Amino acid sequence: MNLWLGVGALISVALIFLLVPLWRNRLAPRIAVSSVAAGEEAGSMPDPGLARAGRRWMTLALLGVMPALTAGLYLYLGAPTILQEQALTQAHAAYDTDAMVKALEGKLKAKPDDAEGWYALGRAYIALQRLDEAELALAKAARLAPKEARMLSQQAEAIALKAGGLDGRPMALVAQALELDYEDEKALELAGLAAYQQKKWAESLHFWRRLMKKLPKNSEFYEEIARAVKIAEGKAMEASGLGERARLAPPEKSQTPH
Amino acid sequence: MIPELGHVALIVALQLALAQGILGLAGASRAHGGWMAMARGAVVGQLLLVLAGFLALIWSFLVNDFSVMNVADHSSRQLPIEYRFSAAWGSHEGSFLLWTTLMAGWTLAVVLFSRRLPADLVARVVGVMGLLSFCFLAYLLFTSNPFMRLHPPPANGRDLNPLLQDPGMIFHPPLLYMGYVGFSVAFAFAIAALISGRLDAVWARWVRPWTLVAWSFLTLGIMIGSWWAYYELGWGGWWFWDPSENASLMPWLAGTALVHSLVVTERRGALKVWTVFLSLGAFSLSLVGTFLVRSGVLSSVHAFAQDPLRGLFILIFLAIVIGGSLALFARRASVVKAAGEGGATPGDFQPVSRETAILTGNVLLLVALATVLLGTLYPLVLDAFDLGKVSVGPPYFNAVFVPLMVPVLLLLGVAPRLRWRETRMADVVRALRWPALAALLVAGLLPFAFGAFKWQASLGLGLGAWMILATLGGLVARAREAGFLSLSAIGMGFAHAGLAVGVVGIGLVSAYQSESTVSMRQGDRASLGGYEFIFEGATEVPASNYSAMRGTLQLRRDGKAMATLLPEKRMYRTTRTTMTEAAIRYGFLGDVYVALGEPLPGGAWSVQLYIKPFVGWLWAGALFMFVGGWLAALGLRRQGEMKA
16 A cells, blocks of 8 residues: 555544534534523624635635645655565565575575584674574584684573573583683673573673773674663672662653663 | 554644644634544544554564664563564654554544534644644654664564563553543643633533543553553562653552542532643653653763754653743633633532532642652752752652541542532531541551551551441442432542552551561571561573573462462663562452562572562552543443434
8 A cells, every 4th residue: 555545544534523514513503502691692693605605714724734744744744665675675675685695595505514613693692583403503603613712602602592581501612712712792792691690790791891991882782782881881880789779779660661 | 564554554644633733723713624634634634643653563573674763672582472563653753653642542533522512622622633743743753753764674673672672552641641642631621611702511421421431541550550550570569659640640640630620610600710730740640751751861961962953852842831831821811710600600619519529639739749849850850950969769758648648538428428519517517427426437447357456457447447337338429319329430439549548558568568578598498477488499491581590489368279370580681780570369368479589598498578568459449440430431431422
């Protein structure tokens, strides 16, 4: 359906609810006017011809003003181009990921010992939420390149996403990855998260601060980690007793933070 | 596509609201039947369009359309579907859209249920409500647009604030807003009365049911908010004198006063100006409350200035609504007062009369309201002018509010036994001596049944007994005199008894609650208030958007197993916040409340145990009040139909 068709329909609804009552209302207004003196009321009885002209003007004005105002306001406030943009990117994205995954799968069938290939495929699977396949692909990548920290940490993430927690094997892999490369971003992120979940605030701060140093400032990932660091700092203060009262104070309950 | 259509629907609704406002008011003043009919039509159209906008937003949340900024900011793929639904009003933007939708709904209800009313009065009411809707829609579209888009959309949203991921969020805001918005009907009727200069007993009869229904919703909304805070915040408190709570208490107090002064205006034609003033006040306070909570002023006064457009708009809007209505009030109040007078000298009453009792109660309620307003706004004003930070908390409110409410509750028992115009003092004393004596006995002796004498328990029990017995006696006397009891009188009985039940609950829980924080290892036992708690350890339980540590405690009393309590400590992944999910065993005589604290070294957990005697009574009381308000409204409506 065309957007502007929908806009037209909505305007029509409004016009119907205004114009039908206007034209169906009988000419002599049948009203029990409450406080106005009876004489005054009789004097204000409208002349039928005049009233008909009035209605005609009102109708024309509404038919002209409402569509124009709606279109103007929507062009000013809304995002009229978003539908085309979305259609374009969606087609692109769908084409790209699908095609990429297909191409990679084909390539890896022919050349199954390509660690980089499995790594890329695993990440693509994660993006597509195909976690079972992601875990398999990354396990292959890690087996082919056991000395590459990022392969291990990526595998850890896939396992953790599937299992819904970092405990056990994911953490072992993260530890292994950090041993290989203490600057591996994914490993730092996960190690910090695990420490956070175990309420080891100082430890999680250690990993995340280290990670922040590596990330490009103003990137979305950087901002996200910075936010997490702030929360962990608060927790650390609280744990050390500084925030005890803050925890007991009632939070504002019917409010959303902005 | 759907969000864009929702956006357009709101834009069209904005114009309809303006048309409704102008045509309604102009149509009434010119006695133009066509325009008034258009205003009524606009009401239906506006509701359909606003509803379409609201559904479009809900739809965007349900299908995870993160290209809508509001969805990306307040939801996520992992959020369970019922909270994706309620997240639609979890944000500032969404909550104002909810407000606007409810406003359109109330307006349509007024049109549908006011067929018998003079067309010009309905047109004025509809016109005023249209202008209010217009302001809200303009605020929504120009400063708080829920349909802002993101391109390209993020892969996932930022998730909803964990505090709001709760069934309370599904019901609390809509009910509260039903109350707030409902007061706009009384407001619009009052403006219409001021414009037309017509305000008499008939007017009051029309306004009363609307006000009662709005008041009932507000009562229920506040009750659910309080209960939600009780089980969600993890330490068993039920009222914190938090500004966002005070924001809802103030219109409730004004509304309570209004519900009663309307009775006097309807029955006796008295207190007309006062009633109009309260009608304007109840809704104005609803607006102030909503904006206080929603504008971000409360978290920081300076958050207000972060979005200057929003702040400015709010201030102008409040100035127009409150200032405009008060200016109209000042100009026209004398006309209203004069209208309908003459004849049987209405408004004439003696010091000992029901009018006096209700008026005194009204004044006390407003004084209490003023103390709450002062305690809520004073810190904000100081902060705004950088005069330092002060915190006004429970000690202030308890010291000031409670003493003001005690005489109100005492009057509540007296007023139904008084006659209109004049009562002989001796009759009052005779009618009330037994309830008074019984209440004194209850206050003096019953606390010992709970163990020790505590003044909170004595006060709560005494007042509760007084209110119930005096109200019951009043109803019996009335039934004997008239031979029947009207539905509205039964409603009054319910509401007053509900308040009594609530007061008893408050008194007993304040006096006899007990708590203890213990460190527990697997197999450890702790006891509190005659209960025994056995800790069976904590295990990890994953869920879609959080993972929880869930403790298991066996609750026993006298060696008998009573319940298994499962308190949780939740870690929400996306927002990275922890939440305490208390386990509560609800009971008629009180709750047992357990919250999991922090993990301690060596596999132990700190566990908070609370015994909350009779705490449920205070919410049960509010439920009674809700039912009472509705019964009274239905009764009045039936009477109105019989008279018409």
